Amino acid sequence: MVYLRFLDFPVSIRDQIYAELLVPHIIKVDEFNVTQSLLFTDILYTNKQIYTESSDVLYTRNLLIVISTNSKTLLAEQTRNKTPIFSVPKNPSTVTQCHRFAMTIELIGIDDEATENGTPAFVISAKALPCFATSLIGKYTFRSGVGYGIAAVRMKVENTFRYSTARFSNLTFGRLLSAEHLPKFNCLRIEGQILEEHHHAMARDYLNESEHSCGFFGLGLDAYRHRVWFRMRNEDREAHNQGIKLETPDSQIHRLPRLLLRFFDIFWDCHNYRVHELGHNCSMDACYQFARMADMYNTLVQGYVLAAKRHPERATNSYTQALHAAEEGIMYLNRDDRFVRSKADTTEAAILKVNSAKTLLSLKAAKACSKLGDEKAARKYIEDAAIYSPIMFPAVMDRLAKLFWKTWPAEPLVTTTPILWNK
Structure with missing residues (x-):
């Protein structure tokens, strides 16, 4: 036998x-x-x-796909009856260390408990993508903080295994597009190689096309940024006005501003793609987006400045972080893809808006350098700011004059090489 x-x-x-x-x-x-x-x-x-x-x-x-979210409310009503869940990770960190997942999908919202980056919630197969897409609409009540529905989605191709780009794209994004009902997002970012026809279709079918949707999104984001700013400035007020309290670690002060920055970065890329590839007609031009992102970086910088005032014993570290945040903002906005000049961007109002944003961010960097005792860098940032805003020129020159009367330490606490605006 x-x-x-x-x-x-x-x-x-x-x-x-x-x-x-x-x-x-x-x-x-x-x-x-x-x-x-x-x-x-x-x-x-x-x-x-x-x-x-x-x-x-x-x-x-x-073709297993990791679904993650930065906000508990976005997937609060998700069940196995709506989406066939392959598995629920007991230890999310082990999921992020595995390199054999085909794709990650992150749902991003803004609320008081939201984190900057998403945490893996469950894993599904590519076959379940149509069910997952359909499950995101209906009776859900997302508290995204801006707009309505899920605010932003980031999809990243991690591993195509032995499939060609066309085959993998059909097995994943093709299935997403075949869903019986499609949710609408405020913005969408797709990273990795997929068929351009699928990228085009995702941007066309999965994004909110209602009238003035981009404008409402911008207003909502501004409102939330003002709320974060208000909370930063009023932590000592009565309970219902409190936000970032005194006992909150300084390392957490940047959480909400950085989430806003990440959020709008995705929106900016998505908006540009729709304008250039889909003929999206919108009044939100590049100079408007430039100024909004600069405002968000200013909020982040100010958060570190307020941390320095609350904890003088750790002021050097906080002002250093403020300087790095300002430098990060200048480098980001100096990118060629972040301000492409068109006819709409060369009007007097557009130029004024952009130059005012540059001036304010440079002055924030100068203030941080001054607090750190670096006179040369502070002077250079103020001189750079003076170039861009004639209206603010007297105030900028006044700041420059004050540097002459300031008592400087023998050696700066931190020495930096100024990052200046592209001319």
């Missing part, structure tokens, strides 16, 4: 067995509910060879 071991079967037969055990089928129960067949993962732990073969089938045939 001849006994055949499992590994004696041809590879093609073994792959079929692995697929039956590890590639679950999605079953539609009724109009509103779906389910998923059972997954048998015990075979993964048989021996090293079987693990290698079976895990390859697990990841390549399912």
